[in-house]
Amino acid sequence: MDEYDEMFGIEDEYEQQFADELEVLAEMDFNPAPSTKRSEFRKQKPQSFQEAITAGDQPLRSQSQASSERTPKAKRLRQDVAKKLFEVSQVDDITPPSSPEEFHRTPSSRPQLIPVILDISGFAAIQESPRRVTAATSCHVLKRPPTEGGYVSVTDQTGNRVYLRQTDDLRGKAVDPSAFRSSHNALGLLAVPIEVLREQVAEKRHRQVVEESQRLTERLNRCLDGRQREEGDREEEEEEESSRLWVDQFSPQHYTELLSDDFTNRCLLKWLKLWDQVVFGRERKTRPPPGRGRFNSTNRSQGNFNQANQKFKTKSQITEELLEAELDQYKRPKYKVVLLSGPPGLGKTTLAHIIAKHAGYNVVEINASDDRSAELFQKRIDTATQMRSVLGANEKPNCLIIDEIDGAPAAAISILLATLNRKDSQGAESEAEPLKKKKKKESVLLRPIICICNDLYVPALRPLRQQAFLLAFPQTQPSRLAQRLAEISRGQGMKADMGTLMALCEKTDNDIRSCINTLQFLHGRGKRQLDVQSVQSMRIGQKDQNKGLFNLWQEIFQLPRIKRRRAERLQHILHLASSTGEHDKLTQVPHHTHTVPRTPGLGRVCQALDWLGFSDGLTQAMLQGQNFSLLRYQPFLPAAFHFLFAHTHVPRINYPHSQYEALTKTSASRNALAAMLSEVPACIRTRVSELSLSLDILSLLLDIICPKLRPVNPQLFSDREKQQLVDLIHTMISYNLSYRQDRTPDGQYVYVLEPRVEQVVCFPGLPPHRQLTYQTKQTISREMDQERMRRAESLMLLRNPHTKEKQPKAVTSSVTSSVRNHQQRLENILRNTVVEIRVRTHTIHTPLFEKRITSCHGTAVGNSDVWFRFNEGVSNAVRRNIYIRELL
């Protein structure tokens, strides 16, 4: 007998022998109350046959009690262990499902109906024989179906069939799985077959493995994605980098990286610093003016030297002095705007940006060539100069940079000037505020403005030039530029020696942008090694630029810094001269340039004159024959000048005004001569041409018409003087000359010779022609008027002799047409006066009075033959007593 049998107190043979009887007895004895709980039923311990006989109707003792009484100590211990094991399995069973599938698979996890036929295949896994099981469950496990009540038939794997009695509380009700499990526990059975459990475990493991692999795959993918993305980004960056322009990539970021000349940089910075007081509220540090120091006080000779030096200030000294000038009433510098000028690509814009940032400003750039409408220009200027940059915590005042201002229209320049000259209208506004409420408030300019241009001499810029601090941007030093280019090319894996880079600088006229772009272009073409040959043979790098005239003249009259061959120089000048369209100006400049002849003598000057003659002939042939193919020879004149006059010194070039001045002078002289000859009598005109007049006659004629006349009344003239006056008047009338009273701008009355032929023979450097006094000219003028009248009268009489009789003897020659005009005018005046008087008399009703006045007037003025003309003005020179009786 094993422990299991002992525990339940069952003897196998006995039970087998009396199986049927036992069943019947069990049926008879076991009559549980309907209300009996299943748990109580379970607590009941199965009894042996004898126990049952002896116990009779005694109530069943508790199983534990009975067993403890019957079972020896050692066995009890083992039973406890088995119980504990059961409890553990029970605990295991009620553990919550780890997954939804498990939840579905695990019946114990939620209440459900027990299937009618139980699967007890798990019995096979249990070591105990099914026979024992049936014996052990004798009270409710039956071999035959019970006679009363419901039952459940159960068949195991070996084919044994047992019947389980169905108690009332179970019948037709949902079975509490825990109760069922307890019954199993009581049997020491697993609720779920071990295979199922194994399968479940295997499945669970599989699932875990799958999940883990999925997780790892995802992680791996994520890593791979990240790396791929990184690689993609890097490739994109590389692509961007390679497509980015080197000029932007290597653009300077700091003051120290600038290539422009230090003086220019310093001047601009200094000017910007002048705004510090008004913009940042920083006090300006005033320095003692140069020259007023210990040298002056202690050393007198030094002082004298300084004084002498004042006369000969260098350009930089003048500039420095301008920057030291006092601030205005609003604490702004004297010049509110800087005009930075210079050839393209030298880094003007870059300099302005970096210096403005360096001085603590937020840079606002506008391009005057783009924003050409005046309103837009005004708006942009106002926005930039009146608003602070509001983005970010790093709030800085604005500094306005106007690029390409030489492309701006004149209207835009006027707007800029108006902004510069704005006065503070705050005070005035407060007084007349109600009246001008609608008027826009215009505040004074409180921010610096930097203008940038290539050509300083554009006509539109003229007014701005006068109000701006001019800063000419000099050429970049080739050595500095070549060094920078070497840095860049080295960084990009390009080999180029300094000689090659210097050649590149020379070819591009030290244009930073052009040099860097050329390097990038060659790099892009796969060229990793540069030599002088390839640079010089290159067709790129040269700009199709229109240089300013001053730059061009400078190139013509100055030898290049780096030695070039003659052919190269010729090519260069031909290229420059043909790229500019102003051939006239190129030919004019030698007259205005102070060049130092390299060789003594005038040989070169003569050669230059020959060239000028050739050029004139060429132009004439071209224009006369309309043969414009000759235009190609015009650039040779500047090239010839270059070889004749170019010097190492910087030439002092003045803008050639003389041609224009001479042209205007010539046309004025021609007009004067033409006017003079137009009314000259035919007898003279036939012998006098414009040329002979200007070259032979006029100069002498001007002397002839200035005789020495005494400044007295002509009536007091001697006969010889009278004759001289008559001759003078005759000559002047013959040559159509006269004196006309004029008033100078300062209010002086003068008599000028008409037409103005004096200027034709007035040569600078020669003593001027003798001039008559005002009084003499006045006398001559008056006498000439009279003589003209006389001549006209006699002419008229000659033509129409009958009129002579009709004409009364006049005191003066008042019979001319002009006098008639006067007469008409006077008659008109008289008529008006009479009408006026009539009106008045009409109101006072005195017609007689009217008659009397009219008659008085009529005889005195209207109907009289005597006329007296009164010219406004005072003259003590001509005095004549006139009595009224002479006039009547």
Ligand SMILES: Nc1ncnc2c1ncn2[C@@H]1O[C@H](COP(=O)(O)OP(=O)(O)OP(=O)(O)O)[C@@H](O)[C@H]1O
């Ligand atoms: N020191 C430097 N190092 C490298 N690149 C530079 C340097 N200075 C200027 N550059 C580059 O040269 C180019 C031309 O400069 P910038 O535009 O300032 O010239 P600019 O004189 O204003 O020409 P433009 O008159 O045509 O406007 C810019 O792209 C700039 O990045």
